Amino acid sequence: MSDGNGTTQFAISPLKRRTMLRGAVAGIALMAFGGGLVRQANAQEATPKKGGTLNMAYTSGTVRESLDPARASMGNDTIYCAHIYDRLIRLENGFAISNQLAENYSSNEAGSAWTFVLREGLSFSDGTPLTTADVAYSFARVLDPATASPSQASLAQTLDPQGIQVVDDRTITFNLKEPNSQFPLQIATRNFAIVKKGTSEFTVETAIGSGPFRLTSFAPGESWEMVRNEHYWRPNLPYLDGIRQVNIVESATLIQSLLSGNSNVIGQVGPAQAQLIEASDKAHVAVSENSAFMYVVMDLTQAPFDDPRVVRAIKLAVDRQALLNVVFQGYGTLTSDVHIWPGHPTYPENLGIRAQDLAQAKALLEEAGHPNGIELELFTSPSLSGMVELATAFAEIVRPAGINVTIRQENAGTYWSQIWQVKPMYVSYSQARPPVTMLSNLYATKPAFAETKLNNPEIDRILGDVRTSLDVDKQNALLRKAWQIVADESGSSVAFSLNVLWGMSNNIRDVRTHSGDNLQFHDAYFV
Known part of the structure; x- marks a missing residue:
């Protein structure tokens, strides 16, 4: 075992x-x-x-x-x-x-x-x-x-x-x-x-807890500190005496803290920051492939995203490769509005990678009553490296379709309590999780995280069938159907999965x- x-x-x-x-x-x-x-x-x-x-x-x-x-x-x-x-x-x-x-x-x-x-x-x-x-x-x-x-x-x-x-x-x-x-x-x-x-x-x-360390101080959003748990069940571990964490929002300060030796590990870093780290002889970059998703959320219960034609138009206006290249310099894997990547056994067979179609996007907007285009607000914050850059690049990429996006940059410390799951359109982030968990958390009728509020009972039915099946091929086939529904109907514009980057001292x-x-x-x- x-x-x-x-x-x-x-x-x-x-x-x-x-x-x-x-x-x-x-x-x-x-x-x-x-x-x-x-x-x-x-x-x-x-x-x-x-x-x-x-x-x-x-x-x-x-x-x-x-x-x-x-x-x-x-x-x-x-x-x-x-x-x-x-x-x-x-x-x-x-x-x-x-x-x-x-x-x-x-x-x-x-x-x-x-x-x-x-x-x-x-x-x-x-x-x-x-x-x-x-x-x-x-x-x-x-x-x-x-x-x-x-x-x-x-x-x-x-x-x-x-x-x-x-x-x-x-x-x-x-x-x-x-x-x-x-x-x-x-x-x-x-x-x-x-x-x-x-x-x-x-x-x-x-x-x-019973983990390798025990907590000694904690200030939410600012810092925490822990020391070795002398009762840890794994013999002779951990090696470290402790871990001390501080929150640094400004990217230049974050990088300097690593290169100066004040920090041993920093994260998460963007590709431009990664280049600065790799140029140093004091630190290196660690990569975690297909570890997360950074994407644009549209709340299907709030106008104008309560019209599926508007949502489809926005998804079609995205050039996925351009977005990945501009924001993360290609550090990731293209996907088509689902929280899974091509090659995974639950990725829909016929989904492929959706190409940008500006003409179809314009036609859908006109059909939805926006012949002269549409004005939108997209909320973001510097909470994670790339969130502001993603919003900025997204706005530029969809503009030729008549989608005019105004960026609203919010405070990093309050973004996840006041913007996430509240505003009609915002940048979100999720770690990669098993398909059943991700679908349950984001797209079930009673999700853990009410982002797009898809509310399609078919997702619940599929998840129930997957849980009761002991046939892996059947499970994967069912999950492919669920992801296809998400790609077609949800308010998530997911262009890629991310390779998450961390800076570490040598x-x-x-x-x-x-x-x-x-x-x-x-x-x-x-x-």
Whole structure:
């Protein structure tokens, strides 16, 4: 079931009950864990040693940050929660799954009951034992609407609180409402980290997990600091004494903090910044391919996007390659208004890469009652590298179709609380996630994140069929249909998936770039 890193090797093969639902997860990568490990090019291998505090500067701090992993939804809280807490199992690059707190897990014949066995001797960072009572409590919190977890709606479709069965201190069974082949992928994501039973308020003192570090200070949108967890379950890890993070919005200051040695890791950086880093002999660039999406959202419930002809016109007015080249200098993969990329088994066969069609865009606008073009406002912020540039380039590219876009640049610290999911048209960002998770989060009738508000019950029906199917080919075929609906009907103008870039000093080793957690410092060390 696991290799030395505790990573599940999924393979398309006959189902083997009581071990794993091998091959029963749609679109999962058939690969071993190990991708994303960053080492300085041509550097001599060094023996890992303990010591040193890693200084990190990040660009997207926001007042929405939370120490509650069940509520984590922003880039920054994703990073620190991944180091304070652990999950039963963790989603890795390429949608592989690795074991964390779970020593092993299995399902019944139908895939309707999943049993997890914890590793022996687990404890929280305060030294108290971690048992299945904590696991049960953590999952019940996600299910509770009062917690306001982004994963509540999707988990509630699968599991009721009474379906959580503690067998003993190390064994827990989830009795699902119906068979769900996607359950491991669903709970391997960030909102399913395990917290101490009884924790309801999350502060520096109470945000206690079993991860490699424990929190010592926290100022939302500004900074956080953590130190080594001496009770970490992985022997002799972590190597670092701690991690210290500060938020730096101004890009020139961010780069200077790395090149001057004040920061060991910075992110996320744009291609122009990456060139400055590569020109230095003190730092290098780490690349995480197809790790995220940066795109334009149109709210289908707000004018003028409540007219599908306007939305289609805007999508047709986009030159995808030009947008990728201008904003990210080609660091990415073209796609056609879906949060998946060509070559993935769930990408629609006949979707291809949609070409710009200015004539058709103009015709659709005229048909929608805008013969002289249309005036729009597009909101953005410097919250992440490329967001302002994307809005600016988008406006220029669609202008020949008669789409006149005024850019509204907002404050980075309040963008995700006052603009995102509020304004009719804005730039958004999402990390890459498994297709079922992404579709549930963005396009189900009750999504975790109400961006475009597609509200097509057919998406719900397809997701239900995928979860109950144990046939990978059928799952992928269903998901291709769902993505086609998204491409045709949603308000997302997604031109490409992104290669996310990070700047790292040359004296740090074994940082992992990660599509879900952004960065992992579990094995990192200084040389």
